Amino acid sequence: MKTNTFNMQWLLHLVFIVFVAMTLIPLLLVLMISFTDERSLTLNGYSLFPEKFSFDAYTFLFNDSSVILNAYLVTIIVTVIGTTLSLLLCALYAYPLSRKDFPFRTGLTFYVFFTMLFAGGLVPWYLVYTNLLGINNSLLALIVPNLLLSGWNIIIMRTFFTNTIPPELIECAQMDGASEFRIFFQIILKLSLPVLATIGLFTTLAYWNDWWNSLIFISNRDLYSLQYLLNKILMDINVIFNTPGNSNQTKLLTLIPHETVRMAMAVIGIGPIILAYPFFQKYIVQGLTIGAVKG
Amino acid sequence: MNPTTTTLNSNRIVVRKKTFWKNVKKYRALLLMTLPGFVYIFINNYLPMFGIVIAFKDINYALGLWASDWVGLSNFEFLFSTQDAFIITRNTVLYNLVFIVLNTTLAVGVAILINEIRRKFIARLYQSVIIIPSLLSWVIVGYLSYSFLSIEYGFINKLILQPLGFDPISWFSHAKYWPYILVIVNTWKTVGFASVIYLAAIMGINNEYYEAATLDGASRFQQIKSITIPLITPVIVILFILAVGGIFRADFGLFYQVTLNQGAILSTTNVIDTYVYRALLQMGNVGMAAAAGLYQSIIGFFLVLGTNYLVRKVSNDNALF
Numbered sequence: 001m002k003t004n005t006f007n008m009q010w011l012l013h014l015v016f017i018v019f020v021a022m023t024l025i026p027l028l029l030v031l032m033i034s035f036t037d038e039r040s041l042t043l044n045g046y047s048l049f050p051e052k053f054s055f056d057a058y059t060f061l062f063n064d065s066s067v068i069l070n071a072y073l074v075t076i077i078v079t080v081i082g083t084t085l086s087l088l089l090c091a092l093y094a095y096p097l098s099r100k101d102f103p104f105r106t107g108l109t110f111y112v113f114f115t116m117l118f119a120g121g122l123v124p125w126y127l128v129y130t131n132l133l134g135i136n137n138s139l140l141a142l143i144v145p146n147l148l149l150s151g152w153n154i155i156i157m158r159t160f161f162t163n164t165i166p167p168e169l170i171e172c173a174q175m176d177g178a179s180e181f182r183i184f185f186q187i188i189l190k191l192s193l194p195v196l197a198t199i200g201l202f203t204t205l206a207y208w209n210d211w212w213n214s215l216i217f218i219s220n221r222d223l224y225s226l227q228y229l230l231n232k233i234l235m236d237i238n239v240i241f242n243t244p245g246n247s248n249q250t251k252l253l254t255l256i257p258h259e260t261v262r263m264a265m266a267v268i269g270i271g272p273i274i275l276a277y278p279f280f281q282k283y284i285v286q287g288l289t290i291g292a293v294k295g
Numbered sequence: 296m297n298p299t300t301t302t303l304n305s306n307r308i309v310v311r312k313k314t315f316w317k318n319v320k321k322y323r324a325l326l327l328m329t330l331p332g333f334v335y336i337f338i339n340n341y342l343p344m345f346g347i348v349i350a351f352k353d354i355n356y357a358l359g360l361w362a363s364d365w366v367g368l369s370n371f372e373f374l375f376s377t378q379d380a381f382i383i384t385r386n387t388v389l390y391n392l393v394f395i396v397l398n399t400t401l402a403v404g405v406a407i408l409i410n411e412i413r414r415k416f417i418a419r420l421y422q423s424v425i426i427i428p429s430l431l432s433w434v435i436v437g438y439l440s441y442s443f444l445s446i447e448y449g450f451i452n453k454l455i456l457q458p459l460g461f462d463p464i465s466w467f468s469h470a471k472y473w474p475y476i477l478v479i480v481n482t483w484k485t486v487g488f489a490s491v492i493y494l495a496a497i498m499g500i501n502n503e504y505y506e507a508a509t510l511d512g513a514s515r516f517q518q519i520k521s522i523t524i525p526l527i528t529p530v531i532v533i534l535f536i537l538a539v540g541g542i543f544r545a546d547f548g549l550f551y552q553v554t555l556n557q558g559a560i561l562s563t564t565n566v567i568d569t570y571v572y573r574a575l576l577q578m579g580n581v582g583m584a585a586a587a588g589l590y591q592s593i594i595g596f597f598l599v600l601g602t603n604y605l606v607r608k609v610s611n612d613n614a615l616f
Contacts, residue, residue: 009412013417019425020421024424029439029450045447046453093331093333102322103322108329111336118595119343119595120342120343120592121591122588123346124588127349131360154332179324181328231434234437262438263438277427
């Protein structure tokens with residue numbers, strides 16, 4: 001493509017190798033700590049090249065895995081339901097905004113756009129969900145507040161519909177007697193797989209990585225999501241040891257590999273994303289190109 | 296106003312009303328589609344906007360929101376009479392300014408450099424790796440930074456300071472280190488993703504410009520300066536407006552997770568968002584939390600309008616709205 005690129009290619013590669021190393025070293029460090037023997041860790045501190053390897057942290061976690069499994073389950077349920085609902089709501093709202101003949105287009109677009117400029121703030125938002133709707137301490141509190149519909153996603157989807165779906169196609173379908181809903185579900189959605197994949201991916205990540213809704217709305221241990229459990233453990237490692245079921249274990253506390261277990265938890269939290277990354281990474285870049293929009 | 300124009304006007308209103316209802320009927324299917332989203336946005340975004348009255352009330356849960364006593368501006372007086380208001384405003388604005396300048400410069404630089412790599416396969420590989428931090432939650436980033444900063448075992452204390460003969464530093468109890476730590480961590484997490492946005496913009500530039508410049512004997516640096524940068528300026532400007540508009544809004548995760556919510560370092564790590572959170576959920580001071588939140592929303596709103604106005608004055612095409 002380039003007839004004339006920068007000539008000192010080795011210098012570029014050097015810069016990027018340093019950049020890549022700086023990105024990966026913290027992740028590698030956490031991974032290595034989780035495989036370190038607790039005693040050699042206490043002696044030498046965290047290290048990229050531990051003196052002695054050990055699977056103790058993982059053995060411990062798998063032996064007492066109910067808390068983690070429960071958190072995983074909560075996160076998976078919330079992510080699947082949330083992403084599905086969110087995509088549907090988003091596409092349903094975005095499609096009419098892309099129709100040039102729809103007279104309420106401008107008003108409904110502004111309705112979304114204004115929420116990007118002004119917000120009531122945390123306190124009234126919190127009171128709406130706790131006092132008015134009373135959904136705190138329920139799975140709904142992890143699915144509904146903030147995450148269910150994002151103004152950005154609506155605008156991105158609307159732009160995609162406007163740019164890729166020819167109005168003639170819709171007119172043809174209307175003349176053949178198809179209803180608006182049929183056009184939406186059978187034509188529009190099928191033609192929009194790239195944007196659905198991209199927005200679906202970003203929504204999945206948002207749900208998977210969310211700890212904010214848990215921090216604000218959840219106090220029931222059974223509803224801890226994975227990220228919130230990780231958050232609790234980071235702030236206080238003893239959370240995982242003091243579960244009501246195994247209080248007899250507290251006397252064993254000193255024998256438990258604290259530091260390595262903490263990092264093993266982090267690895268368990270990052271794992272799925274890194275493993276799935278090669279498969280979904282092309283949608284991220286694609287999404288950024290689709291998302292190059294102007295309000 | 297004479298009677299004829301009045302009737303004309305009221306006729307116009309009647310006509311407009313009629314077409315409105317006709318349109319509602321004609322487009323009822325499309326309207327129905329927007330209904331779920333409309334209701335959701337109303338609950339999640341518009342109801343809280345009405346709730347800003349809380350900032351002017353002394354909330355009594357027994358009486359409910361509407362029956363609670365009005366207290367005028369006393370929540371605000373209380374907020375601004377403490378040192379906190381100054382500290383959280385200063386921290387929020389200064390951190391964001393540094394983040395905006397640093398991230399934009401680095402991200403544009405990285406995007407331009409990646410684009411110069413001849414082997415496209417390797418360029419894509421670099422790109423894939425530098426996006427990774429943006430996929431991680433702030434909780435995970437909290438773990439990563441803890442592995443560097445932990446007092447007894449941390450990478451920096453054990454593997455850098457100790458071999459060099461320095462005393463270990465207790466990072467989580469000294470406020471003075473945190474401006475550097477937070478800037479480094481934030482850069483680590485956000486620059487990669489931002490650079491891919493700029494890279495997408497650079498890839499969109501028509502190759503003919505470069506070919507023509509090459510024929511005219513322009514060097515690579517001249518091409519970057521006179522083609523690449525001017526052509527991605529609109530993207531830079533849009534992201535800049537949005538960032539400046541959000542200058543009163545801090546990334547809660549960075550200031551909560553990475554600092555482990557430690558009290559000793561609040562003077563350099565407390566921002567408006569963490570302050571509101573602590574006031575509401577840890578101290579239970581609803582009125583003051585709401586006052587701080589409203590202060591943030593209103594200034595943020597005028598900042599977006601203001602920046603957009605300035606950009607529109609300088610170059611109309613680049614304005615957001």
